[in-house]
Amino acid sequence: MADVAVHTPPADGHDDHAHGHTTSTGLSNNKLAMWMFLGSECLLFGGLISTYMLYRGRHEGSPTPSQLYNIPLTSISSFVLLMSSLTMVLAVSAAQRRDDRNTMTWLTVTALLGATFVGAQVFEFTEFVHEGLGFTTNLFGSSFFTLTGFHGVHVTVGIIMLMALVGMVSRSRIPGDKAEVVEMIGLYWHFVDIVWIIIFTLVYLIPS
Amino acid sequence: MSTQHATEVADAHEGHAHDDGAHAHGLTDMGYVKVALVLALLTGLEVALTYVDVGSLFMPVLLILMVIKFVTVVSFFMHLRFDNKIFSWLFYSGLFLAVGVYLAALCTFQFFAGN
Numbered sequence: 001m002a003d004v005a006v007h008t009p010p011a012d013g014h015d016d017h018a019h020g021h022t023t024s025t026g027l028s029n030n031k032l033a034m035w036m037f038l039g040s041e042c043l044l045f046g047g048l049i050s051t052y053m054l055y056r057g058r059h060e061g062s063p064t065p066s067q068l069y070n071i072p073l074t075s076i077s078s079f080v081l082l083m084s085s086l087t088m089v090l091a092v093s094a095a096q097r098r099d100d101r102n103t104m105t106w107l108t109v110t111a112l113l114g115a116t117f118v119g120a121q122v123f124e125f126t127e128f129v130h131e132g133l134g135f136t137t138n139l140f141g142s143s144f145f146t147l148t149g150f151h152g153v154h155v156t157v158g159i160i161m162l163m164a165l166v167g168m169v170s171r172s173r174i175p176g177d178k179a180e181v182v183e184m185i186g187l188y189w190h191f192v193d194i195v196w197i198i199i200f201t202l203v204y205l206i207p208s
Numbered sequence: 209m210s211t212q213h214a215t216e217v218a219d220a221h222e223g224h225a226h227d228d229g230a231h232a233h234g235l236t237d238m239g240y241v242k243v244a245l246v247l248a249l250l251t252g253l254e255v256a257l258t259y260v261d262v263g264s265l266f267m268p269v270l271l272i273l274m275v276i277k278f279v280t281v282v283s284f285f286m287h288l289r290f291d292n293k294i295f296s297w298l299f300y301s302g303l304f305l306a307v308g309v310y311l312a313a314l315c316t317f318q319f320f321a322g323n
Contacts, residue, residue, distance in 0.1 A: 027292055035295045039302020046306030054317055063315075075255045082251060086244035089285045183287075186245055190286045194278050201274040205258050206267060 034184050038191045045195050048147040049202060056203075058139035062132050065140065066207050071122065077120035078200045079154075084113035085193040088186045094170075095182035104166050110164040110189065114155050115136060121152045144203070151199060154192045161185050234287050243284045250277050 023029050056065060091106035125145070133141045165185055168174050174181050235243065254273050257266060283289040288296050314320065 025294070027294060030300065031295065035298040036302075037250055039299050039305075042302040042306040043309070046310045050314055052312040053314065054319060071220075071255065071258060075251070079248060079251055082247050083244065085247075085281060085285050086240060089234075090237055091238050093234070093240070190281055193285075194281050197274060197277045199279065201254065201270055205254060205270055 004030075020190045028180060030180060030184060031187075041191060041195075043046050044098070045147075045150070045198075047111050048150055049145075049198065052143040052147045052203060055139035055143040059133075059141075060138050061172065062137045062141060065144075068128055068131060068133060069204050070127070071204060073120060073124065074204050076198065077117050078196060080113050080118045080120070081193055081196050084110045084117070084135050087113060088189045092179070092183050092186045094177040098179075101171055103178075104169050107162050107169070107182070111159045111166070113163070114159045114189075116203065118152055118155050118159070123150075147203070151195055152197065154195070158185075158192055159186070235288050240284070247277055247280060256308060272303060 021106065059065065062068075087106045087110040089102050091110060094100075094102035096107055125148075128141075133144075135145045137140055162185060165174075165182065169178065169182075232238075250273050254270060256271060257273075262269065282299070288299065
Protein backbone atom coordinates (compact mmCIF):
# COMPACT_ATOMS: atom_id res chain seq x y z
CA MET A 1 0.00 0.00 0.00
CA ALA A 2 1.25 3.43 -0.88
CA ASP A 3 0.47 4.95 2.51
CA VAL A 4 2.74 2.75 4.62
CA ALA A 5 4.59 4.91 7.13
CA VAL A 6 8.11 4.94 8.46
CA HIS A 7 9.28 1.85 10.28
CA THR A 8 12.46 -0.11 9.91
CA PRO A 9 12.09 -3.27 11.98
CA PRO A 10 15.06 -5.07 13.45
CA ALA A 11 16.37 -7.89 11.30
CA ASP A 12 15.60 -10.54 13.95
CA GLY A 13 11.92 -10.35 13.19
CA HIS A 14 10.82 -8.95 16.52
CA ASP A 15 8.89 -6.21 14.90
CA ASP A 16 7.40 -4.46 17.89
CA HIS A 17 8.18 -1.99 20.61
CA ALA A 18 9.89 -3.86 23.39
CA HIS A 19 10.27 -0.46 25.01
CA GLY A 20 13.51 -0.69 26.82
CA HIS A 21 13.21 -4.06 28.55
CA THR A 22 13.96 -7.51 27.22
CA THR A 23 11.32 -10.22 27.22
CA SER A 24 11.76 -13.91 26.40
CA THR A 25 9.82 -13.46 23.16
CA GLY A 26 11.32 -10.10 22.27
CA LEU A 27 7.77 -8.77 22.16
CA SER A 28 5.96 -6.51 24.56
CA ASN A 29 4.27 -8.64 27.24
CA ASN A 30 1.55 -6.01 27.62
CA LYS A 31 0.71 -6.27 23.97
CA LEU A 32 0.74 -10.07 24.04
CA ALA A 33 -1.61 -10.05 27.02
CA MET A 34 -3.94 -7.58 25.33
CA TRP A 35 -4.20 -9.69 22.16
CA MET A 36 -4.81 -12.81 24.26
CA PHE A 37 -7.54 -10.96 26.15
CA LEU A 38 -9.15 -9.84 22.87
CA GLY A 39 -8.99 -13.43 21.56
CA SER A 40 -10.86 -14.57 24.67
CA GLU A 41 -13.40 -11.78 24.26
CA CYS A 42 -14.27 -13.32 20.87
CA LEU A 43 -15.57 -16.34 22.79
CA LEU A 44 -17.70 -14.15 25.07
CA PHE A 45 -19.34 -12.25 22.23
CA GLY A 46 -19.55 -15.41 20.10
CA GLY A 47 -21.69 -16.95 22.84
CA LEU A 48 -23.92 -13.89 23.14
CA ILE A 49 -24.38 -13.56 19.37
CA SER A 50 -25.17 -17.28 18.98
CA THR A 51 -27.73 -17.10 21.78
CA TYR A 52 -29.39 -14.13 20.09
CA MET A 53 -29.44 -15.95 16.74
CA LEU A 54 -31.17 -18.92 18.39
CA TYR A 55 -33.80 -16.88 20.18
CA ARG A 56 -34.48 -13.97 17.84
CA GLY A 57 -37.61 -15.69 16.55
CA ARG A 58 -39.05 -16.09 20.06
CA HIS A 59 -40.80 -12.73 20.26
CA GLU A 60 -44.16 -13.81 21.64
CA GLY A 61 -46.05 -10.90 23.22
CA SER A 62 -43.92 -8.14 21.73
CA PRO A 63 -43.47 -6.47 18.33
CA THR A 64 -41.22 -8.36 15.91
CA PRO A 65 -37.56 -7.32 15.47
CA SER A 66 -38.28 -5.80 12.04
CA GLN A 67 -41.09 -3.71 13.56
CA LEU A 68 -38.86 -2.54 16.40
CA TYR A 69 -35.52 -1.80 14.78
CA ASN A 70 -34.86 1.77 13.72
CA ILE A 71 -32.34 1.11 10.93
CA PRO A 72 -31.61 4.80 10.09
CA LEU A 73 -30.77 5.56 13.76
CA THR A 74 -28.65 2.42 14.15
CA SER A 75 -26.87 3.14 10.86
CA ILE A 76 -25.92 6.60 12.09
CA SER A 77 -24.69 5.27 15.44
CA SER A 78 -22.71 2.57 13.59
CA PHE A 79 -21.12 5.26 11.45
CA VAL A 80 -20.27 7.27 14.60
CA LEU A 81 -18.57 4.25 16.20
CA LEU A 82 -16.68 3.54 12.98
CA MET A 83 -15.40 7.12 12.88
CA SER A 84 -14.36 6.82 16.53
CA SER A 85 -12.00 4.07 15.39
CA LEU A 86 -10.44 6.57 12.99
CA THR A 87 -9.98 9.19 15.73
CA MET A 88 -8.54 6.51 18.02
CA VAL A 89 -5.94 5.43 15.47
CA LEU A 90 -5.06 9.11 14.94
CA ALA A 91 -4.53 9.38 18.72
CA VAL A 92 -2.19 6.37 18.61
CA SER A 93 -0.38 7.94 15.66
CA ALA A 94 0.03 11.24 17.55
CA ALA A 95 1.27 9.39 20.66
CA GLN A 96 3.90 7.61 18.59
CA ARG A 97 5.09 11.04 17.38
CA ARG A 98 5.16 12.17 21.04
CA ASP A 99 2.60 14.85 20.17
CA ASP A 100 0.74 15.08 23.51
CA ARG A 101 -1.59 17.88 22.43
CA ASN A 102 -2.99 16.00 19.44
CA THR A 103 -3.04 12.74 21.42
CA MET A 104 -5.31 14.31 24.03
CA THR A 105 -7.47 15.98 21.37
CA TRP A 106 -8.08 12.75 19.42
CA LEU A 107 -8.64 10.74 22.62
CA THR A 108 -11.26 13.26 23.74
CA VAL A 109 -12.98 13.22 20.33
CA THR A 110 -13.00 9.40 20.47
CA ALA A 111 -14.60 9.46 23.93
CA LEU A 112 -17.23 11.96 22.72
CA LEU A 113 -18.08 9.80 19.70
CA GLY A 114 -18.31 6.78 21.99
CA ALA A 115 -20.62 8.70 24.33
CA THR A 116 -22.80 9.61 21.33
CA PHE A 117 -23.05 5.92 20.44
CA VAL A 118 -24.00 4.97 24.00
CA GLY A 119 -26.55 7.80 24.08
CA ALA A 120 -28.16 6.47 20.90
CA GLN A 121 -28.24 2.99 22.42
CA VAL A 122 -29.93 4.26 25.60
CA PHE A 123 -32.49 6.08 23.42
CA GLU A 124 -33.09 2.88 21.43
CA PHE A 125 -33.53 0.78 24.58
CA THR A 126 -36.00 3.32 25.98
CA GLU A 127 -38.00 3.24 22.73
CA PHE A 128 -38.13 -0.56 22.80
CA VAL A 129 -39.39 -0.59 26.38
CA HIS A 130 -42.11 1.93 25.44
CA GLU A 131 -43.12 -0.30 22.55
CA GLY A 132 -43.49 -3.31 24.83
CA LEU A 133 -40.15 -5.11 24.71
CA GLY A 134 -38.49 -5.43 28.10
CA PHE A 135 -35.62 -7.60 29.30
CA THR A 136 -38.00 -10.29 30.58
CA THR A 137 -40.79 -9.96 27.98
CA ASN A 138 -39.60 -12.94 25.95
CA LEU A 139 -36.44 -14.78 24.87
CA PHE A 140 -35.85 -12.37 21.99
CA GLY A 141 -35.86 -9.42 24.42
CA SER A 142 -33.58 -11.17 26.92
CA SER A 143 -31.01 -12.18 24.30
CA PHE A 144 -31.16 -8.82 22.48
CA PHE A 145 -30.69 -6.69 25.62
CA THR A 146 -27.96 -9.01 26.94
CA LEU A 147 -25.96 -8.87 23.71
CA THR A 148 -26.29 -5.17 22.96
CA GLY A 149 -26.13 -4.30 26.68
CA PHE A 150 -22.83 -6.16 27.08
CA HIS A 151 -21.48 -4.31 24.07
CA GLY A 152 -22.71 -0.99 25.49
CA VAL A 153 -20.96 -1.73 28.78
CA HIS A 154 -17.74 -2.41 26.87
CA VAL A 155 -18.07 0.95 25.09
CA THR A 156 -18.73 2.68 28.42
CA VAL A 157 -15.66 1.06 30.00
CA GLY A 158 -13.69 2.22 26.93
CA ILE A 159 -14.90 5.80 27.40
CA ILE A 160 -13.84 5.73 31.06
CA MET A 161 -10.40 4.42 30.06
CA LEU A 162 -10.07 7.11 27.38
CA MET A 163 -10.92 9.91 29.78
CA ALA A 164 -8.56 8.50 32.41
CA LEU A 165 -5.88 8.35 29.74
CA VAL A 166 -6.46 11.99 28.77
CA GLY A 167 -6.02 12.94 32.44
CA MET A 168 -2.85 10.88 32.75
CA VAL A 169 -1.33 12.24 29.54
CA SER A 170 -2.07 15.82 30.58
CA ARG A 171 -0.35 15.27 33.94
CA SER A 172 2.45 13.17 32.43
CA ARG A 173 1.61 10.35 34.84
CA ILE A 174 1.86 7.42 32.46
CA PRO A 175 4.45 4.93 33.65
CA GLY A 176 6.65 3.41 30.94
CA ASP A 177 6.08 4.05 27.29
CA LYS A 178 3.20 6.45 26.63
CA ALA A 179 2.65 5.37 23.01
CA GLU A 180 2.27 1.74 24.03
CA VAL A 181 -0.34 2.57 26.68
CA VAL A 182 -2.35 4.58 24.14
CA GLU A 183 -2.00 1.69 21.67
CA MET A 184 -3.33 -0.81 24.27
CA ILE A 185 -6.44 1.28 24.90
CA GLY A 186 -6.72 1.69 21.12
CA LEU A 187 -6.73 -2.08 20.59
CA TYR A 188 -9.56 -2.44 23.09
CA TRP A 189 -11.50 0.36 21.41
CA HIS A 190 -11.11 -1.10 17.91
CA PHE A 191 -12.21 -4.48 19.23
CA VAL A 192 -15.42 -2.90 20.49
CA ASP A 193 -15.87 -1.48 16.98
CA ILE A 194 -15.36 -4.82 15.20
CA VAL A 195 -17.84 -6.50 17.52
CA TRP A 196 -20.37 -3.85 16.54
CA ILE A 197 -19.63 -4.45 12.84
CA ILE A 198 -20.82 -8.03 13.40
CA ILE A 199 -23.79 -7.09 15.60
CA PHE A 200 -24.95 -4.42 13.15
CA THR A 201 -25.07 -6.92 10.27
CA LEU A 202 -26.30 -10.07 12.05
CA VAL A 203 -28.75 -8.43 14.44
CA TYR A 204 -30.06 -5.35 12.65
CA LEU A 205 -29.64 -5.81 8.91
CA ILE A 206 -30.44 -9.50 8.50
CA PRO A 207 -34.14 -10.00 9.24
CA SER A 208 -35.25 -12.92 11.41
CA MET B 209 11.81 -11.19 9.89
CA SER B 210 13.94 -11.04 6.80
CA THR B 211 16.20 -8.32 5.48
CA GLN B 212 13.92 -8.31 2.44
CA HIS B 213 11.05 -7.07 4.60
CA ALA B 214 13.23 -4.34 6.07
CA THR B 215 14.15 -3.29 2.55
CA GLU B 216 10.51 -3.21 1.47
CA VAL B 217 9.59 -1.00 4.39
CA ALA B 218 12.60 1.21 3.79
CA ASP B 219 11.45 1.56 0.17
CA ALA B 220 8.02 2.56 1.36
CA HIS B 221 9.72 5.12 3.59
CA GLU B 222 11.60 6.64 0.70
CA GLY B 223 8.34 7.25 -1.10
CA HIS B 224 7.10 9.30 1.84
CA ALA B 225 10.20 11.13 2.88
CA HIS B 226 8.35 14.41 3.30
CA ASP B 227 5.28 13.03 5.02
CA ASP B 228 4.88 14.68 8.40
CA GLY B 229 2.25 12.12 9.38
CA ALA B 230 4.82 9.35 9.45
CA HIS B 231 5.14 7.44 12.71
CA ALA B 232 6.41 4.25 14.27
CA HIS B 233 4.41 1.72 12.24
CA GLY B 234 1.24 1.39 10.24
CA LEU B 235 -0.14 3.89 7.76
CA THR B 236 0.20 7.64 7.57
CA ASP B 237 -2.64 9.72 9.02
CA MET B 238 -3.97 10.31 5.51
CA GLY B 239 -3.81 6.56 4.91
CA TYR B 240 -6.03 6.00 7.96
CA VAL B 241 -8.50 8.59 6.71
CA LYS B 242 -8.69 6.76 3.37
CA VAL B 243 -9.32 3.44 5.14
CA ALA B 244 -12.08 5.09 7.21
CA LEU B 245 -13.68 6.45 4.03
CA VAL B 246 -13.71 2.97 2.51
CA LEU B 247 -15.29 1.61 5.71
CA ALA B 248 -17.94 4.35 5.65
CA LEU B 249 -18.68 3.54 2.01
CA LEU B 250 -19.06 -0.16 2.80
CA THR B 251 -21.41 0.66 5.69
CA GLY B 252 -23.50 2.82 3.34
CA LEU B 253 -23.62 -0.07 0.88
CA GLU B 254 -24.77 -2.45 3.62
CA VAL B 255 -27.58 -0.13 4.65
CA ALA B 256 -28.56 0.49 1.01
CA LEU B 257 -28.88 -3.28 0.50
CA THR B 258 -31.67 -3.43 3.09
CA TYR B 259 -33.74 -1.01 0.98
CA VAL B 260 -33.03 -2.62 -2.42
CA ASP B 261 -34.33 -6.03 -3.44
CA VAL B 262 -31.33 -8.10 -4.54
CA GLY B 263 -33.06 -11.45 -3.99
CA SER B 264 -30.95 -14.38 -2.83
CA LEU B 265 -27.76 -12.31 -3.04
CA PHE B 266 -28.82 -10.24 -0.03
CA MET B 267 -27.45 -12.48 2.73
CA PRO B 268 -24.12 -13.50 1.09
CA VAL B 269 -23.32 -9.92 0.04
CA LEU B 270 -24.07 -8.59 3.53
CA LEU B 271 -21.89 -11.26 5.14
CA ILE B 272 -19.03 -10.60 2.71
CA LEU B 273 -19.21 -6.85 3.39
CA MET B 274 -19.20 -7.56 7.13
CA VAL B 275 -16.08 -9.73 6.84
CA ILE B 276 -14.30 -7.15 4.65
CA LYS B 277 -15.01 -4.40 7.22
CA PHE B 278 -13.91 -6.64 10.10
CA VAL B 279 -10.62 -7.62 8.45
CA THR B 280 -9.94 -4.02 7.36
CA VAL B 281 -10.26 -2.66 10.91
CA VAL B 282 -8.19 -5.50 12.37
CA SER B 283 -5.48 -5.24 9.70
CA PHE B 284 -5.06 -1.48 9.46
CA PHE B 285 -6.50 0.20 12.57
CA MET B 286 -5.31 -2.56 14.92
CA HIS B 287 -2.02 -2.84 12.98
CA LEU B 288 -2.10 -6.63 12.71
CA ARG B 289 -0.94 -6.35 9.11
CA PHE B 290 2.22 -4.55 10.23
CA ASP B 291 2.85 -6.25 13.58
CA ASN B 292 4.51 -9.50 14.54
CA LYS B 293 2.60 -12.58 13.34
CA ILE B 294 2.32 -13.92 16.91
CA PHE B 295 -0.31 -11.26 17.63
CA SER B 296 -2.28 -12.39 14.58
CA TRP B 297 -2.09 -15.99 15.75
CA LEU B 298 -3.29 -15.09 19.23
CA PHE B 299 -6.27 -13.13 17.99
CA TYR B 300 -7.34 -15.27 15.05
CA SER B 301 -7.02 -18.51 17.04
CA GLY B 302 -9.50 -17.08 19.58
CA LEU B 303 -11.75 -15.86 16.78
CA PHE B 304 -11.77 -19.12 14.81
CA LEU B 305 -12.21 -21.15 17.98
CA ALA B 306 -15.27 -19.03 18.82
CA VAL B 307 -16.69 -19.31 15.29
CA GLY B 308 -16.13 -23.09 15.25
CA VAL B 309 -17.57 -23.72 18.71
CA TYR B 310 -20.67 -21.62 18.17
CA LEU B 311 -21.34 -22.86 14.63
CA ALA B 312 -21.25 -26.39 16.07
CA ALA B 313 -23.57 -25.30 18.90
CA LEU B 314 -25.99 -23.71 16.42
CA CYS B 315 -25.94 -26.92 14.35
CA THR B 316 -26.92 -28.99 17.38
CA PHE B 317 -29.96 -26.71 17.78
CA GLN B 318 -30.75 -27.25 14.06
CA PHE B 319 -30.41 -23.50 13.49
CA PHE B 320 -29.53 -24.01 9.83
CA ALA B 321 -32.37 -26.49 9.20
CA GLY B 322 -34.58 -23.63 8.04
CA ASN B 323 -37.46 -24.28 10.45
